[in-house]
Amino acid sequence: MDRSKTENVGADSLLCPSYVSKPGAQLFGIQNGEGQIDYLKTSITIDQTFVEAARKGRPAEERFRFAGKCIEKGCHQWNDGTHQCGLVGAIIERMNSALSNAPVHCPIRGRCRWFAQKGMEACANCNDVVRNLEINHFEGAEA
8 A cells, every 4th residue: 555645744743534624624525416525626724614604504524524633542533552543444344445436636645644544445435434423522622
């Protein structure tokens, strides 16, 4: 797996690609009509105005993809034994998407925790992920 784009990125600067809508988060994808993610050319830092507007209708995390600082041990998905995010492995196991499904471009790939751990295998399975569980669990978490 080619992880060369993250080799020089420190673990403390990796981004979680399953983040919540809150000021300072990076918007990097929008769910299209087919339920897939359309990735932006570059990520956009969202502010309180965006958060408030995005709360209208279904939860923003069900319509957009956000990234934010990986909080490692501060997240219940963190595996202390492997010192890695446990969520990406579970997603890959469940989705089992072919590498050919990986998007050509992703604006956060170079700093993505999942890519750093699993390379293009993470990318191939990321397109089907829309965060809709445990949103309240992280709203108080510091990024």
